Amino acid sequence: MPILTIAVDCMGGDFGPSVTIPAIKTILSSRPNADISNDPVYFQLFGDQNVIEQHLLQHKLNGHKCLEIFPSKDDVLMTDKPSLALKKKKQSSMRLALESVRDGRANACVSAGNTGALMAISRYVLKMLPGIDRPAIISALPTNENGPVYLLDLGANVDCNEQRLAQFAIMGNELCKGLDGIQSPKVGLLNVGEEEIKGSERLRKAAELIKQLDGVNYCGFVEANHIFRGDYQVVVTDGFTGNSVLKASEGLSLFLLAKIKYAFQKNWWTRFIGLLAKPVMNFFKEEINPERYNGACLIGLRGIVIKSHGSANTNATVCAIEEAILQSKQKVPSKIRQRLEMANKKQVF
Secondary structure (H helix, E strand, O other): OOOEEEEEEOOOOOOOHHHHHHHHHHHHHOOOOOOOOOOOEEEEEEEOHHHHHHHHHHOOOOOOOOEEEEEOOOOOOOOOOHHHHHHHOOOOHHHHHHHHHHOOOOOEEEEOOOHHHHHHHHHHHHOEOOOOOOOEEEEEEOOOOOOOEEEEOOOOOOOOOHHHHHHHHHHHHHHHHHHHOOOOOEEEEEOOOOOOOOOOHHHHHHHHHHHOOOOOEEEEEEOHHHHHHOOOOEEEOOHHHHHHHHHHHHHHHHHHHHHHHHHHOOOHHHHHHHHHOHHHHHHHHHHOOHHHHOOEEEEOEOOEEEEOOOOOOHHHHHHHHHHHHHHHHHOHHHHHHHHHHHHHHOOOO
C-alpha cells in the first residue's frame, strides 16, 4: 500500500511549530509503526529547519522515519497581502508545501497561515478543476441529528452568480458523499424563505441550475434557522453570507456557554445543581466545540488544501490534519471532476 503523504506548512498560523509538531506527534502515536502498518502516513514538514528540529527534539520525534524536513525562507506572515505573498515569497513554507502537492509528492497540504495568501497561492500553483471558476471554503458544522452539515462558501467568494453557486452545489455534494458515505445528500440553497418565489433573481436562477444537475439531490431553499436541524447535509450560499453565518454561530455558542456557566455560579444551590449537571455540560461543550470542526477545505482545486484556523491549538490542528488524511483517501478532487464533466456534457453551465 503506497504511503499517504501530508505536506504541513509548519510556520503558518499564530503558533507555528509549537502547535503543528505536537499535533503530528498525536497522529503518529495513534498509528504505531505507521511506516509499516495498514494505515501509513508520512509527513513533509515545511519551514525553518532549525526551529522545526528544536521542536522535534523536544517531542522526541527527531529521526522519525515518517518525517522529513524541507527548509523554507521568507515565510508568509498573517499580515501579508495575498499579492505580495504570491509574487515575492516563492520559497515560503506555504508555497513549497503546495508545490509538493502539485508535483505529486504529497497527497494534501495543511496550513494555518494567511487565508488570502493561501487562496491566491493555491489557485496559482494547483490551478482550478475544469469548469470551476474559483475555489470555495467549505467546512462541517454540527447539527441536532443526522451528522454534520457542510456549509459553503465561507468567505472565499463574496459575490457569486448563479453559475458559481451551482458549482458549489456540485463540490459540496461530492465532498459530503466522499467523507460521510451518504449516497444522496440533501442539498439546499440558503435564502430568506423556503418558498420558490422568495429571494433574489440570482438565487432563483441558481435553484433552476442546481435542479438540472445529475446526482445532486436538490431539496430547495433553506432558511438560516434550519441549518443546524440536520434536515440538509449541504447548504450553499455566497462567501459573504456563509462567513457571517459561521462567525455568528461561533459567537452564539460562546455566548451560550458563558451564560450557562454564569447561571450555575449564582449561589450555593445553583453550584450544587451545576455539579450534578457537569456530565451534561461537558457533553454539550464537546458537541459545539469549534476545535472538532477545525479544518476547512479549499474546494475546487486540482489538489487537496486544508485551512486550519490561525489560532488553532494542538487538538484543533489534529482535526485539520485528520481531515486532510480522510480527503486524500477518498480522492475528493477526482470525484468532483467527474461530476463536473457530467454537468458540462449536459451544458448546464
